[in-house]
Amino acid sequence: MDEPVFTPEFTREYEIICPVGSGGMARVYKARQRSLERIVAVKVLSPLAFTEEDSRARFDLERKLSSQIKHDNIVALLSFGDLAGTPYLVFEFIDGMSLRELLNRRNRLPVQQALRIARDIAAGLAAAHAVKIVHRDLKPDNVLMDIKGVAKISDFGLARSIRPNKQSQLTKEGIILGTPGYLAPEVIRGEPATPGSDMFAMGVLLYEMITGSLPHAGSSDRELLMRYVREEIRPLSASGVEVPEALEQLTALLLKRDPAARPGSATRVGQALRQIQEDPSRPLPTELGAPQQRTSAPAKTVAATVTIQAPPRRLKTIKVTRRTAVRALAGLAAAVLLLALSIG
Structure with missing residues (x-):
């Protein structure tokens, strides 16, 4: 994934120390916030994801929803901004x-x-x-x-x-987001x-x-x-x-x-x-x-694209046809299941 361009305005406030994680949608960096002399985590939307309207909207929704939750057992959102149009979020850094x-x-x-x-x-x-x-x-x-x-x-x-x-x-009807192994049965069925x-x-x-x-x-x-x-x-x-x-x-x-x-x-x-x-x-x-x-809501039989975050042990794309899905689920769930890596 291409590195984001950190603007002078950003670097006046934050000193990037090192990358600590990345996915399909964003990269996370350990940084020092100069004004408050504290270590933070900076999550930056990737350049590739920035070109996708859904990724930009989901990143913005993460900002809005994270700002509503204040609790010791939730990683706190501290600030947000943009790098010449590329959004970033600043979270508390968990040293562990x-x-x-x-x-x-x-x-x-x-x-x-x-x-x-x-x-x-x-x-x-x-x-x-x-x-x-x-x-x-x-x-x-x-x-x-x-x-x-x-x-x-x-x-x-x-x-x-x-x-x-x-x-x-x-999330549109028929789209399922999550990780295999942790998805509830009703979500797999499309509810x-x-x-x-x-x-x-x-x-x-x-x-x-x-x-x-x-x-x-x-x-x-x-x-x-x-x-x-x-x-x-x-x-x-x-x-x-x-x-x-x-x-x-x-x-x-x-x-x-x-x-x-x-x-x-x-x-x-x-x-x-x-x-x-x-x-x-x-x-x-x-x-x-x-x-x-x-x-x-009751499960519907629909043609569904299932966008799923695959666990680290298994990263691949799988297509399940209508015949297979109907046979395996006895008429439940979607007509087409497409599993694709979609890390947010």
């Missing part, structure tokens, strides 16, 4: 590692550590959901750990507002993402932290997606890891295929996680398993 890096080093985490991280994630999601924002791409890469071990949710590049009549929706979809992704993270693997495996992204729609999740205990019964029950609730059967409040999930930390033998609060009112 991503949850992905932590899992790569340790494979799986001790139960108490996983519970602590999951509580932070639940608190961050509660803050986002309180202002009617759905993250839509919760995964280990987008959870950053600071040097104190506090987890913060990052990258609202695929987020959407669910406020009534809110004119901030960029709109809701807070319940984020709760499912959180359940996947909890499962992965404890077992070292995703709830389902597949030889391809297509097979993985099909399994999430068609098959129930294996219980935590089937992985051979000893966990409290309440934790097994909570994870199973978060990973329910029916979004109406999942816990409806990230705050309550955080409270349940704390209870499990403090008293593992205490039963899970019964209200967590109460059916929630369905907020997703």
